Amino acid sequence: MDHKIDDNNSRNNMMYYNQLLRNEKKKKDVKPKKPMSFTSQTIDLSKYSLAPDGYEGIMYTIYFLTIPYLFGAVFLFFYIAHGNFDNFKLLDKSAFLIVWAIGYEIVASIILLYIFFSFITYDTKNH
Numbered sequence: 001m002d003h004k005i006d007d008n009n010s011r012n013n014m015m016y017y018n019q020l021l022r023n024e025k026k027k028k029d030v031k032p033k034k035p036m037s038f039t040s041q042t043i044d045l046s047k048y049s050l051a052p053d054g055y056e057g058i059m060y061t062i063y064f065l066t067i068p069y070l071f072g073a074v075f076l077f078f079y080i081a082h083g084n085f086d087n088f089k090l091l092d093k094s095a096f097l098i099v100w101a102i103g104y105e106i107v108a109s110i111i112l113l114y115i116f117f118s119f120i121t122y123d124t125k126n127h
Contacts, residue, residue: 038122069096072103 051059076099081087 038119065100068103068107069100070103071106072099072101075102075106 045056045060049059049063076091077083077085077088081091
């Protein structure tokens with residue numbers, strides 16, 4: 001009779017031990033997800049520009065030259081010439097590099113503000 005009781009107890013101990021081993025294995029297998037940081041995300045420039053496949057380099061060069069120049073010219077027209085076309089014609093617009101540099105600073109400021117607001121609104125739970 002002692003043999004039956006001891007046999008059942010041994011079997012119950014073995015089941016309990018196996019459950020403990022299984023639970024420990026599950027704890028090791030389940031690693032907590034580390035939230036993705038803002039700086040580790042990938043950036044795809046094709047979402048932000050209109051460039052045909054294969055011509056990205058040419059289009060980015062054109063964007064790099066024309067967009068800052070246009071922003072600089074618009075800034076000079078509205079802020080320096082106060083929206084008066086006669087005053088705008090008096091400005092030396094032949095200084096391409098100066099107008100481009102003014103526009104470059106404006107575009108760079110806008111891009112930095114966009115990055116800052118993206119950082120502020122970045123939700124680590126959804127990424």
